[in-house]
Amino acid sequence: MTAAQPAAPRPRGRPRSTRAQEVIRDAATRLFAERGFSRTSVRDIAAAAGVDPTIVIRHFGSKDALFLQTMSVDEGFRGLTEGPLEDLGRNLLRRLVAHADPAQAEVFAALIGALDRPEVRNYVEQSTERHIVQPLIERLTGADAELRARLVTAQILGLLVAVWALRRPDLTSTPLDDVLDIYARAVQTLIDGTAGNDDRSPERGST
Amino acid sequence: MTAAQPAAPRPRGRPRSTRAQEVIRDAATRLFAERGFSRTSVRDIAAAAGVDPTIVIRHFGSKDALFLQTMSVDEGFRGLTEGPLEDLGRNLLRRLVAHADPAQAEVFAALIGALDRPEVRNYVEQSTERHIVQPLIERLTGADAELRARLVTAQILGLLVAVWALRRPDLTSTPLDDVLDIYARAVQTLIDGTAGNDDRSPERGST
DNA sequence: GTCTATACACCGATAGAC
DNA sequence: GTCTATCGGTGTATAGAC
Numbered sequence: 001m002t003a004a005q006p007a008a009p010r011p012r013g014r015p016r017s018t019r020a021q022e023v024i025r026d027a028a029t030r031l032f033a034e035r036g037f038s039r040t041s042v043r044d045i046a047a048a049a050g051v052d053p054t055i056v057i058r059h060f061g062s063k064d065a066l067f068l069q070t071m072s073v074d075e076g077f078r079g080l081t082e083g084p085l086e087d088l089g090r091n092l093l094r095r096l097v098a099h100a101d102p103a104q105a106e107v108f109a110a111l112i113g114a115l116d117r118p119e120v121r122n123y124v125e126q127s128t129e130r131h132i133v134q135p136l137i138e139r140l141t142g143a144d145a146e147l148r149a150r151l152v153t154a155q156i157l158g159l160l161v162a163v164w165a166l167r168r169p170d171l172t173s174t175p176l177d178d179v180l181d182i183y184a185r186a187v188q189t190l191i192d193g194t195a196g197n198d199d200r201s202p203e204r205g206s207t
Numbered sequence: 208m209t210a211a212q213p214a215a216p217r218p219r220g221r222p223r224s225t226r227a228q229e230v231i232r233d234a235a236t237r238l239f240a241e242r243g244f245s246r247t248s249v250r251d252i253a254a255a256a257g258v259d260p261t262i263v264i265r266h267f268g269s270k271d272a273l274f275l276q277t278m279s280v281d282e283g284f285r286g287l288t289e290g291p292l293e294d295l296g297r298n299l300l301r302r303l304v305a306h307a308d309p310a311q312a313e314v315f316a317a318l319i320g321a322l323d324r325p326e327v328r329n330y331v332e333q334s335t336e337r338h339i340v341q342p343l344i345e346r347l348t349g350a351d352a353e354l355r356a357r358l359v360t361a362q363i364l365g366l367l368v369a370v371w372a373l374r375r376p377d378l379t380s381t382p383l384d385d386v387l388d389i390y391a392r393a394v395q396t397l398i399d400g401t402a403g404n405d406d407r408s409p410e411r412g413s414t
Numbered sequence: 415g416t417c418t419a420t421a422c423a424c425c426g427a428t429a430g431a432c
Numbered sequence: 433g434t435c436t437a438t439c440g441g442t443g444t445a446t447a448g449a450c
Contacts, residue, residue: 018416036323038245042443052418057444113328115372116243116320125373144389150369150378151390157373158365162357165322166332166364171357182351183358186396190389225433249426259435264427 021059023049028056029070033106037067037114064119071111073124076104077131081139088139089188092156093180097163105164112165128153142193152190159183228266230256235263236277240313244274244321271326278318280331283311284338288346295346296395299363300387304370312371319372335360349400359397366390 027048031040042063046053060066076096083091114120136149159179162168171179234255238247249270253260267273283303290298321327343356369375378386 020417038323041441043441054419054444054446055417058417063443110323112319113323115322116245116317121320121373125375128373144385146377147381147385148389150375151366151386151393154365154369154378154390155362155393156365157368158361158363159358161364161368162361166328166335168332168357170353171361174354178351178354179358182355182397183361186358186362186393189393189396227433248424250424261427261436262434265433270426 018059020049020051020055024051024056024059024066025070028066032067032071032110033103036110037117037120042066064117067110067114067117068119068123071107073104073108073111073127074131076100076108077127080131081135085139085191086188088191089186090180090184092152092187093159093184096156096160098176098180108160109165109167112161128157132156136191140191140193144193148190148193152187155183155187155190225266227256227258227262231258231263231266231273232277235273239274239278239317240310243317244270244324244327249273271324274317274321274324275326275330278314280311280315280318280334281338283307283315284334287338288342292346292398293395295398296393297387297391299359299394300366300391303363303367305383305387315367316372316374319368335364339363343398347398347400351400355397355400359394362390362394362397 024045028040028045031045031048034040042056043053045066046056049056056066057063060069080092080095081088111120111124115124132153133149136152137146140149142148163171231252235247235252238252238255241247249263250260252273253263256263263273264270267276287299287302288295318327318331322331339360340356343359344353347356349355370378
């Protein structure tokens with residue numbers, strides 16, 4: 001039709017994404033998840049994808065950018081705080097630990113492992129903030145709701161780091177249901193906020 | 208033993224201890240804690256110490272070995288689980304978060320940041336195991352003592368990661384006492400193990 | 415324009431001369 | 433022991449080929 005439009009041989013499909021980009025992304029996802037950031041070189045990814053190392057940079061800007069673009073945990077974090085508040089502790093752990101697919105676990109471990117990269121730290125920070133902390137703040141009631149939401153996130157983060165990143169053997173070998181039941185109670189303590197702030201006078205107040 | 212000789216160029220007492228080693232260690236400690244592992248090069252450390260880069264490797268074997276030798280968290284973890292069991296949750300957090308000196312916090316953050324190095328992960332794993340998990344196992348009573356000890360460690364780890372490694376702004380800006388009081392209760396839940404294991408029922412009688 | 419190859423500065427680490 | 437020279441390897445920019 002219009003002559004101004006440059007020759008686009010593919011009217012449908014994905015005009016701006018090359019097939020090479022997809023192959024590179026697949027290889028990067030696999031290798032980063034397998035070996036982590038520091039032990040995966042751009043040349044390794046390029047070799048696995050069957051392309052030249054420089055076009056990896058040409059398409060994705062940098063190794064860090066490719067890492068962040070492939071190692072995304074947003075999908076696994078979405079809709080995490082939904083469901084009844086009284087069972088939220090258990091459901092959080094169920095979705096994040098028990099029902100999580102191994103691929104997401106590897107992605108999380110890779111992100112934690114590369115945490116001294118400022119951009120990675122920034123992403124993990126804002127991803128947990130957006131998908132866990134903020135939704136929790138809106139759901140929690142009682143005193144110190146925001147602080148409690150952040151502390152619940154810290155609890156979750158600790159279990160995820162211990163299980164997926166540190167690969168604590170005696171924690172992963174235990175049947176996960178037992179771990180969930182016990183840990184969920186501690187998480188639920190902060191969700192409920194039942195503990196008074198002056199003394200040991202717990203009031204079961206689900207306001 | 209020997210009288211203090213300020214201008215002693217060659218202390219003959221220790222022929223194999225070089226002063227360069229000490230200078231390198233100081234520079235490495237400062238730079239690793241400041242910028243983390245990946246952003247600190249051996250050449251940077253050598254320049255800061257005023258020595259040749261090859262001496263750094265010659266004396267410490269490798270960059271990883273130097274990192275592990277300087278970024279040690281054993282000192283800050285020692286004797287952590289002492290004190291009355293009923294206040295252990297609060298005391299753990301006090302010693303690790305409130306009373307911890309900033310230097311130890313930076314060291315911890317550097318270790319977490321380099322967690323995808325197998326040797327670093329191994330060290331963090333066995334250090335928390337030796338200084339927190341094992342002493343806790345021997346002190347806890349009741350069912351699932353070992354599992355609870357590991358979960359308490361996960362809770363602690365989560366708070367440390369959130370505060371020191373992730374540098375959550377809204378968590379560090381809050382007065383630490385409030386954080387400790389609230390989080391300590393959740394930790395104490397696992398220490399006491401008061402929660403029944405059959406059904407979920409909000410606790411009203413805490414011991 | 416998309417892709418490819420040459421090239422560079424830096425990295426950690428080694429061998430060998432003083 | 434300390435330095436010079438150098439190795440293979442890294443991430444990345446750039447100039448050229450289709």
